[in-house]
Amino acid sequence: AQSVTQLGSHVSVSEGALVLLRCNYSSSVPPYLFWYVQYPNQGLQLLLKYTSAATLVKGINGFEAEFKKSETSFHLTKPSAHMSDAAEYFCAAWGAAGNKLTFGGGTRVLVKP
Amino acid sequence: DVKVTQSSRYLVKRTGEKVFLECVQDMDHENMFWYRQDPGLGLRLIYFSYDVKMKEKGDIPEGYSVSREKKERFSLILESASTNQTSMYLCASSLWAVADTQYFGPGTRLTVL
Numbered sequence: 001a002q003s004v005t006q007l008g009s010h011v012s013v014s015e016g017a018l019v020l021l022r023c024n025y026s027s028s029v030p031p032y033l034f035w036y037v038q039y040p041n042q043g044l045q046l047l048l049k050y051t052s053a054a055t056l057v058k059g060i061n062g063f064e065a066e067f068k069k070s071e072t073s074f075h076l077t078k079p080s081a082h083m084s085d086a087a088e089y090f091c092a093a094w095g096a097a098g099n100k101l102t103f104g105g106g107t108r109v110l111v112k113p
Numbered sequence: 114d115v116k117v118t119q120s121s122r123y124l125v126k127r128t129g130e131k132v133f134l135e136c137v138q139d140m141d142h143e144n145m146f147w148y149r150q151d152p153g154l155g156l157r158l159i160y161f162s163y164d165v166k167m168k169e170k171g172d173i174p175e176g177y178s179v180s181r182e183k184k185e186r187f188s189l190i191l192e193s194a195s196t197n198q199t200s201m202y203l204c205a206s207s208l209w210a211v212a213d214t215q216y217f218g219p220g221t222r223l224t225v226l
Contacts, residue, residue: 009153032212043117043203043217044156051212090155094212100171101146101215103155 003027003097006090006104014112019063019078021107023091026072031095033074035065038088038106047089050074061085086111116140117218119204125224132191134221136204144210145187147171147179150201150220162187163210194225 007022025031032051036044048059055067061084065076074091091104120135138145144163148156158171160179168179176198180188187206191198201222205215 004155006155034214036217041219043219044205044215045217046214049214092156099211100158100161103148103157105153105155 003102004104012110013081019081021076023074025093031093034092036090119218134189136187138206142206144207146205147189148203199225
C-alpha cells in the first residue's frame with residue numbers, strides 16, 4: 001500500500017496564481033513529514049518539515065504546509081507562483097512505513113507567464 | 114553548507130558490466146543513503162548506512178550492493194548491470210538517524226544498454 005500519495009503528477013499554474021500541491025499519508029501514527037523540491041538537473045533540497053511543533057509550517061521561498069491529522073494530509077501552498085517555482089516537488093514521510101523516509105511519486109509544477 | 118557530490122552526472126554502461134557509483138559528503142554525517150528515482154514512483158530506498166562498514170537494505174536492494182569503508186564515502190555497486198537498472202540514482206546524507214533532513218547529491222543518470 002502506498003504510504004505517501006501525491007495527487008496529480010503534473011500541475012500547471014499561471015504566474016501570480018496560488019500553488020497548491022496535495023499530499024496524503026497512510027499511517028496510524030502521524031509521521032514526520034517533509035516537502036522537498038528538485039530543480040532541473042539538481043538533487044533534492046528541503047523546502048520544509050513538520051515535526052509536531054506546529055501544524056502550520058513555513059518553509060523557504062514563500063512556501064508553507066499545513067498538517068491536518070483528521071485528513072492525514074500535508075498539503076503545500078504558495079500564495080503567488082513565480083517562474084522560478086517550476087520544479088518537481090516531493091512529499092515524504094518518516095515513519096509511515098518503517099524507520100525510513102518514504103517518498104510520494106512527485107508533482108511537476110509548470111508556471112505559465 | 115553541506116555538500117554531497119556524486120562521481121558522475123551521466124553514465125552509459127552495457128548489460129552485464131559491473132558499475133560503481135560513488136558518493137562523498139563533506140559534513141561528517143553519520144548516515145548515508147542511496148535512492149533510485151523513476152518517473153511517477155518518486156524515490157525508492159536501495160541501501161543505507163548508519164556507520165562505517167555498516168549497511169542496511171532498503172526497499173529495493175536486489176541487484177545492488179554497497180560499500181562504506183570511510184565515513185565520508187558511500188558507494189553503490191551494480192554487480193551485473195541490467196537494462197531495468199536504467200534510472201537516476203541519488204545519494205543523500207544526514208546527521209541524525211531519525212527523521213532528520215537529508216542532503217542530496219545532484220544525481221547520476223545511468224543508462225544500461
